[in-house]
Amino acid sequence: MSQIFPKSANALARMGLVGAVGFVLCLGLVVFTLFRSTWATKQHEFVEQPIQFSHAHHVGGVGIDCRYCHTSVEKSAFAGIPPTQTCMNCHNQIWTNAPILEPVRASLRDDTNLHWTRVHDLPDFVYFSHQIHVKQGVGCATCHGPVDKMPLVYQAQSLLMEWCLDCHRAPEKYLRPREEVFNMAYEAPANQLELGRQLKAEYNVASVEHLTSCSVCHR
Amino acid sequence: MRTRGLRRAALVGVLVAGLAGCRQDMHDAPRYDPLEASAIFPGGASARPLVEGTVARGHENDDELLMTGKVDGVEADLFPFAITRADLDVGETRFNTYCAPCHAPSGEGDGMVVQRGYRQPPSLHIDRLQYAPAGQFYDRITNGFGVMPSYRSQIAVEDRWRIVAYVRVLQASHQGTRDDVPAADLERLDNPEPTPDASEDAH
Numbered sequence: 001m002s003q004i005f006p007k008s009a010n011a012l013a014r015m016g017l018v019g020a021v022g023f024v025l026c027l028g029l030v031v032f033t034l035f036r037s038t039w040a041t042k043q044h045e046f047v048e049q050p051i052q053f054s055h056a057h058h059v060g061g062v063g064i065d066c067r068y069c070h071t072s073v074e075k076s077a078f079a080g081i082p083p084t085q086t087c088m089n090c091h092n093q094i095w096t097n098a099p100i101l102e103p104v105r106a107s108l109r110d111d112t113n114l115h116w117t118r119v120h121d122l123p124d125f126v127y128f129s130h131q132i133h134v135k136q137g138v139g140c141a142t143c144h145g146p147v148d149k150m151p152l153v154y155q156a157q158s159l160l161m162e163w164c165l166d167c168h169r170a171p172e173k174y175l176r177p178r179e180e181v182f183n184m185a186y187e188a189p190a191n192q193l194e195l196g197r198q199l200k201a202e203y204n205v206a207s208v209e210h211l212t213s214c215s216v217c218h219r
Numbered sequence: 220m221r222t223r224g225l226r227r228a229a230l231v232g233v234l235v236a237g238l239a240g241c242r243q244d245m246h247d248a249p250r251y252d253p254l255e256a257s258a259i260f261p262g263g264a265s266a267r268p269l270v271e272g273t274v275a276r277g278h279e280n281d282d283e284l285l286m287t288g289k290v291d292g293v294e295a296d297l298f299p300f301a302i303t304r305a306d307l308d309v310g311e312t313r314f315n316t317y318c319a320p321c322h323a324p325s326g327e328g329d330g331m332v333v334q335r336g337y338r339q340p341p342s343l344h345i346d347r348l349q350y351a352p353a354g355q356f357y358d359r360i361t362n363g364f365g366v367m368p369s370y371r372s373q374i375a376v377e378d379r380w381r382i383v384a385y386v387r388v389l390q391a392s393h394q395g396t397r398d399d400v401p402a403a404d405l406e407r408l409d410n411p412e413p414t415p416d417a418s419e420d421a422h
Contacts, residue, residue, distance in 0.1 A: 062331045065316035071373050078253040089368040090320070094336045113264050115256065124248035 041158045047119045051103050052152060059184060060148035066140055066182050077129035081116060084108045119153050120144075127219045136203050137175040138167070141184055148184040168211040172196025175205070285376060288354030288361070296352035300377075302384045310385030313378050317370055326389045338366050343386055344393045356383040 038044055058064050067073060072080035084107040095101055107114050122128055133143075140147065145156025157163055167174050175196045180186045189195055199205075210216065251257065257265035280286045285299035315324055323330040326343035333339050341348065360379045363369035374382070400408055 062320065062335070064320055064331075067316050068320070068373070081254055083372070085368070086373065090332050090337060092368075093338060093366065094332065113262060115263075118252075121252075123246040124250070124252075125245050 036158070036160060036162075038158070041155070041160060043155050043158050046152045046154045047117050049117055049152065050115055052100060054151045055147045055153060056149050056151045066147075073130045074134055076131055077127075079130045084114060119155055120159065122159060126217050128217070134181055135178070136171075136205050137178050137181060137199050139174075139176050139181050139183070139186060141186070142167075142174050142176075146184070164217065165212065168216075169208055171205055171208075171211070172200050175199040175203075178203070284354070285380075288352075288357030290354075294352045294354035294358060296354065298353060298380060298384065300380070302381070306381045307385055307388060309378060310381035310383075310388075313374060313382050314385045314389075317374055318382065321367075326386065326393075340367065344390060349390055349394075353380075353383050353387070356386055 034040060059066070069082040069086055070079040071082070072078060084104060087101075087104050088108055091101055091104060103114060106112070134140075143157055145154075147153065172193050173196060174188075176186060176188070177199065205211075206216075251265040253266070255265050256263050259265075260267065274280065282299065284290055284295060284297060288294055290297065319330055320332045321330040321337055322328055322340055322343060323333075328340045328342045357379055358364075359367065360370045360374065360382060362371070370379070397405075397408075
């Protein structure tokens with residue numbers, strides 16, 4: 001009986017096996033890269049809002065402190081989105097006829113809500129609190145980027161777990177003095193690591209073992 | 220070929236089940252994030268307004284001086300708690316956050332928002348305000364005054380008092396003379412560090 005497969009089939013079979021493994025690996029790599037890409041994380045993407053509220057103007061230009069609007073950032077997990085009245089504290093007198101502000105005036109007039117689109121949306125299985133981060137010397141700009149230069153807010157960091165861990169594994173890389181947390185112009189000193197270690201001790205920042213245990217964030 | 224058809228159906232079934240696993244249920248759990256929109260409530264907000272007359276625990280209004288700045292209905296020149304250095308530091312931050320946009324960090328009344336067209340408030344250093352009782356400042360912050368809005372919802376009760384204490388510091392600093400400056404700081408007084416020009420920006 002003659003052979004069904006010619007001799008070259010051996011090589012083909014081997015190549016096929018290697019190829020299949022290679023294909024699966026490549027596919028894995030593509031998927032892995034895709035899920036960590038800015039396409040998936042939406043990093044650096046401006047988000048359309050009902051009103052083109054400019055932090056560049058209000059913070060960078062006028063010099064209003066973050067906490068004027070985000071009033072609960074020091075005492076709760078959620079930093080707080082201001083009610084319409086906060087806008088009207090000033091805009092009942094300045095730019096009172098500006099068309100760009102009509103939705104704000106309508107919101108106050110009709111007692112309806114402004115529907116802002118959330119820019120930083122962590123998965124619901126992650127616990128995050130602004131309060132503790134602000135208290136331990138993590139600057140607003142460390143996570144949110146140069147908000148004082150943003151005409152529209154975008155997500156400055158990936159918010160991937162590896163990004164959280166980068167700091168939780170070595171907080172000294174980022175900590176700054178508490179008084180500087182809200183300072184948008186702060187620049188890390190040359191001896192950041194030294195300062196960071198000192199602040200870590202001074203502020204009683206939890207140990208890296210604790211900061212990197214699952215239940216700290218996934219509670 | 221019945222078995223082949225079955226096998227194929229099973230494969231498709233597994234794939235579909237796999238796809239169905241790729242849902243976002245864990246990312247978007249069936250609960251509200253703060254201020255998330257809601258399909259249930261009228262107005263579409265999950266954050267519900269307080270029922271009228273609600274007093275949260277710990278916010279009861281039984282300390283007249285603390286809550287209103289008054290004693291027996293009259294604005295008092297008293298503080299409801301002893302003011303420490305730490306209180307003054309908080310007061311400074313709060314003043315610079317909530318008051319300085321209009322009243323300016325100096326209290327002179329030419330803050331950035333005023334420079335953009337808001338009604339200019341009186342300087343906090345005029346005689347009438349120098350001698351106004353502390354409780355009056357507390358009342359202005361809490362209830363607003365004339366065109367000035369109320370800061371009741373943005374500033375906690377204790378912090379309002381810390382601001383008042385810091386206003387007293389600002390006022391005292393304006394009454395100060397050269398003799399009040401410690402010898403060690405005289406040099407800095409005569410050669411002030413250049414301050415960044417605040418007027419350069421014109422958005």
